Amino acid sequence: MTNANLAAELDNSAASLFEDTAFIEALRSQMLKFARLQVRDNQLAEDAVQEAMISAFQNIDRFARQAAFKTWVFSILKNKLIDQLRKEKRLTAASQLENGPNLNGDALIEHLFEANGHWQKDERPKKWDQPEHSVENQHFWRIFDACLDALPTKYARLFMMREFLEMDTPEICHNEEVSVSSLNVTLYRARLRLRECLEDHWFQKETS
Template sequence: MVQEHQSDVTFRDEDLDGLRKQMLSFARLQLSDEHLAEDAVQEALAGALKNASSFSRQSTLKTWVFSILKRKIADILRGQYREPVREACKDCATDDDEPFDDRGHWQAGATPRRWGDTHALTDNTEFWQVFDTCLEALPAEQARVFMMREYIELDSAEICASLELTTSNLHVLLHRARLRLRECLANNWFQ
């Protein structure tokens, strides 16, 4: 067991092992490089242990450590702007199962039903497990840009520069990711 005496924060080995696995999975998705992902996770965990006294318990330990990891990943991605790695945008082609008609209206039977008050879900651990499962089911490119935008909070220009995407391609990927997440959540949580 690792314990930081200054702030009375305890990092148990079994907690860190589970957290490290989640962090590595997230970092791999974002960086598409095993070594960079491992480095980012190690730096984030080392930073968390080094700065344990700054953990104010206003969030969970997982949230706090993931925020450190997000900053590490964002720094790595921003550093790659000079040498972006181009990945084929397989999901940018027109999709036949698009839920909209030619005028942009919902196809018959494709209109999603209302979810009601979703604010209560932010504290529901089971909901976030279902959300994570839905996110993992997305095509890799969609999941990657969704997480870069919504979780790491990079802006469109940063994502486009990092992945050499046009703004249009980025918007298509984000749109499809959100549609698939909505469908997955509707089928697996809101039913």
């Protein structure tokens, strides 16, 4: 294929995505939000997003559809963030972060469970309906976002390393200077809170 043909081809398909300013701006702000949840330093987050965008632009000929494109750019961003987490000796390791306000840790556990270790009556998990339907629903994802935002920094960071970036335990522990058991307890508490938040703000509302 000649350069001219290639250029024409790109004009018709994927490269035009970058000319769609509204699309790119929306995508950029989503990526930035995602990166900031992971890398609390704004500049580092911006850099990762910038690099992911450039990398996407350089390899754009592989992507024609917006949907596939977004998934792909996010996967580039995830890799950038993982690289960054590996490279940096973190300014603040998770071991030094505060648990933050709201009910967390022991206070949350006391709130959820009776002294004898059983569920408080009101706090027993209810059945969640129609998860497939929820995933399609934009409102659900806004709630999911809000619940993630409401997690204390330390919980959110470790939770996202595990569930979003899919890093393994030794790597997270090494990066964040936490022990395996402390990581597992923090993930437990993060999931307890996230579960509680989703049930209170989405799953119960939907059924009532």
